Amino acid sequence: MAGRASVEMVFEMPAELEELSKLAEAVEGFVEENGLPAKLGFQLNLVLDELLTNTISYGCADGAQCRLEVRLRLRGDKKKGEVVLVIEDDAAPFNPLDVPPPDLDKPLEEREVGGLGVHLVRATMDTIDYERDGGLNRLTLRKKLES
Amino acid sequence: MELKETNEGDVAVLAPVGRIDSSNAKQFEEALLGRLTTTEGGVLVDLSELQYISSAGLRVVLLAAKQQQQKGRKFALCSPSPEILEVFEVSGFNKIIDIHQQKNDALAKF
Numbered sequence: 001m002a003g004r005a006s007v008e009m010v011f012e013m014p015a016e017l018e019e020l021s022k023l024a025e026a027v028e029g030f031v032e033e034n035g036l037p038a039k040l041g042f043q044l045n046l047v048l049d050e051l052l053t054n055t056i057s058y059g060c061a062d063g064a065q066c067r068l069e070v071r072l073r074l075r076g077d078k079k080k081g082e083v084v085l086v087i088e089d090d091a092a093p094f095n096p097l098d099v100p101p102p103d104l105d106k107p108l109e110e111r112e113v114g115g116l117g118v119h120l121v122r123a124t125m126d127t128i129d130y131e132r133d134g135g136l137n138r139l140t141l142r143k144k145l146e147s
Numbered sequence: 148m149e150l151k152e153t154n155e156g157d158v159a160v161l162a163p164v165g166r167i168d169s170s171n172a173k174q175f176e177e178a179l180l181g182r183l184t185t186t187e188g189g190v191l192v193d194l195s196e197l198q199y200i201s202s203a204g205l206r207v208v209l210l211a212a213k214q215q216q217q218k219g220r221k222f223a224l225c226s227p228s229p230e231i232l233e234v235f236e237v238s239g240f241n242k243i244i245d246i247h248q249q250k251n252d253a254l255a256k257f
Contacts, residue, residue, distance in 0.1 A: 104239030
């Protein structure tokens with residue numbers, strides 16, 4: 001299948017936490033159909049869970065009617081290619097890259113209990129780009145597939 | 148979200164089953180922290196039946212570890228899947244919480 005351009009999954013959802021389990025199933029289906037490792041499915045779902053939970057809980061609070069769109073694309077060969085995740089929403093402007101990294105070296109009694117979500121996203125993906133485009137937040141996240 | 152419990156001597160072994168994410172982390176928090184208020188001894192959280200955990204669940208684990216420490220009681224984790232172990236390591240939890248691959252090894256340290 002070398003030279004194959006790309007396969008893509010598009011998932012649109014209202015801003016409700018209950019929708020996340022449907023998205024997770026769709027991502028697992030995509031991973032399975034394309035012969036990608038199950039670990040990648042776990043990681044992509046973690047990234048989506050963390051980012052969309054933030055958007056739904058904070059960006060779309062106050063009863064705003066937000067729409068979220070997730071595009072998951074496999075580019076190139078499944079051994080040497082990459083996955084590209086694009087998340088768009090019409091919630092309040094929010095750049096998760098502005099969230100300061102947690103201090104992981106503090107002793108237990110001083111560790112803060114929050115702030116790990118975006119950290120997990122950064123640690124999992126290779127690159128993350130944010131842009132505000134018109135009324136949309138758009139995050140593009142890439143991860144190279146390990147052979 | 149189910150939290151199974153067994154007792155090994157005076158150690159309470161608590162095993163969350165399934166997935167912990169933002170939709171049920173509150174339930175996990177009530178179950179785990181609620182149990183900590185009634186236990187007298189050490190607590191081992193057995194992760195062998197946990198398939199998934201997000202930062203919402205990590206927060207609860209950290210709260211539990213802090214509470215046990217404040218009371219001078221032991222707290223440890225055991226039997227994570229490779230993916231879940233990685234989540235704990237990336238979060239730096241392996242530096243502040245004892246994490247064991249095997250339940251027996253974990254119990255031997257109590």
